[in-house]
Amino acid sequence: MVFQQSKWGKAILYFLLFSYGCITVAPFLWALSSSFKPLSEIVSGGINFIPKEFTLQNYYDIFVKEPLFLRWMYNSALIAVVATVCNTLFNSMAGYALARIEFAGNKIMFILILAVQMIPGQLTIVPAYLIMKQLDLLNTYAALTLPMMANATFIFMMRQFFLSFPKELEEAAEMDGLNRFGVFFRIALPLAIPALAAQTIFVFMGAWNEFLKPLMFMSDKSMFTLTLGLNTFKGQYISHWNYIMAASMVFTLPALLIYAFFNRFFIKGITFTGGK
């Protein structure tokens, strides 16, 4: 260890950790506290983190007065859930096939999937828009869910997972008369749950927080996701920081809850993809 295990060393460590912790949570606490303040208190300033005049009005207003807020939430949730379910299923199927099934072209498919990982996102935005336009999918849920249904990085991760997976289990299952699909769904997939959980968080967060794709594909206000809705909110209520902060908190909560719930897998998942 770099730091001496002395009393002073420990004290310095805790001080650094605590200070950094404060820097990390302060913006969130500030936003949270602002979301419970009336606008007058926000603009009049002061650095009080506890609202002088606590109010739930901001939350009431965004849910009730802004007719589209609930719709945006629904859109975001729907897209994130569909993306998550499809990803975990399709990435695992692909990873499994690459790791376990001997078919012609297995190697080439694997190399292609590795190569696809290196394509910078910018290269795809313009053509992706034109493809969606020509498929007549602009302003539909399909425009956002279809491109997010599989992910090369996680296919790679699942392949590595299934490679290190005991073969005997599958062979025994095959003896019992299960075909490949049976083996995959009944044996391999249930045992891959830790890897699937890591994927769930990454994919859900990615889809829930996605900004550029909805900005490109959705011009109908009712098809906006929360990320976009929040941004138009900013334009619409230019100085209504109370609403923006309340909406931001509503937006952040689901992601934080999912993260807190899957936390262990999250760290493990990164270790998995940590480039080793």
Add this chain to the structure above:
Amino acid sequence: MTHVSSWRRKLKNNVTGYLFLLPTILVLGTFLFLPVFYSLYLSGHKVNLLGEVSYKWVGVNNFTRMAGDERAWIALKNTASFALFVVPLQTAFAILLAVILNAKLRYKNFFRIVFFMPTVTSSAVLSLIFMWIYNSNGLLNRVLEFIGLHGYNWLGDPAVAMKAIMLMNIWSTAPFFMVVFLAALQDIPDALYESAMLDGAGGWRRFISITLPLIKPATFFTVVMGIIGTFQLFDQSYIFSAGSGGPNNSTLTVALLIYQYAFKNLDFGYASALAVMLAAVIMIVTLIQRKLFAEEKLN
């Protein structure tokens, strides 16, 4: 007999293999693989979007046009300086945090969860929260006034606006890379440190001679991912500047410029050419780094 059954088995494996891969082939093929070629095609054309999409071949015009495009140079300069500033700091910061968290401490998991909050939060939300903090009436100025300093119009000054985004970006991405380094640190055997200590190596010496060399793969991963991430900066500058890249083009990034040309000016050909350039730059940088790190490994 066995010959026939082995042939049947092979066929069966091929069919099953491709059935398992079918969804992936469709999705990645249509929305990743095809766009790469489409992008190259578009970059050589003028695209007309009215009614049916149509293309007119313009050769390398879209590329030569870049040389005289002042905003393209500004965007490239902004993006490069963003990467030069953010990547080293975020890497150093991530290593520091990981080393601290790797020490035997209580409440380690609590700190990990707290540190991680920005990574989990969407950049749209973070940008809005920080805009409010940087606002002339916001938290930062109030704190400065509280300790007797003057407030400042952080987002209105072209000299400062991008720095404000940089700070926020380092703050929100360092924790992700911290976890990468934590994983790497945990793979270093304690025995190495113990024997170094017996040889009289101090804490700093051990960090330089043992920790840093052994976390090199993680450092490589972080630097590459950091560069790719910073070169793609879009959400934050879009939200901070309401899509304009202002004030005075100071927050204009290449990704934002591509977006503007495509969706504001409907100039899809030129936007694609810019994207091809950016992709080429990212790939070259990645390859150079790969080479540098690979050579060091051999020594």
